[in-house]
Amino acid sequence: MSYQPPVEYQHRSRTPGLGAGITSIVSAVLSPVAAVVSIPLGVAAVASQISRYNQGNDAWWIGALAFAALAVLLSIVAIVCGLVAVFRAGRMNAGRVTGIIGLAIMAINVFGVAFMVLLVLGSGQGS
Secondary structure (H helix, E strand, O other), X not given: OOOOOOHHHOOXXXXXXXXXXXXXXXXXXXXXXXXXXXXXXXXXXXXXXXXOOOOOOOHHHHHHHHHHHHHHHHHHHHHHHHHHHHHHHOOOOHHHHHHHHHHHHHHHHHHHHHXXXXXXXXXXXXX
């Protein structure tokens, strides 16, 4: 039988939403990194198809698409976690501030990430 502390001793977080806010910031910073990594892989995929010595090498496309998908996934995580942090905080505290910072970073990055992902996907249309 395990020991359960009384309800009054249970620790309540004084900063609700802080974990979601930190996750939002980390995802918002990593999302454009994944998108930028997908660009050279897309270029390598195009070069691989142009090269007459390397027929049928799809490994570059798989890598480029994986990083593009990772960038989109991280963007979605950053937005959702930022919204959770802002609405869960209820008042202005560290959770709400980190959520707002994560959303602000993602608002700046969203068009760049979308452009990079479309660039990778568009480079595959010519093959």
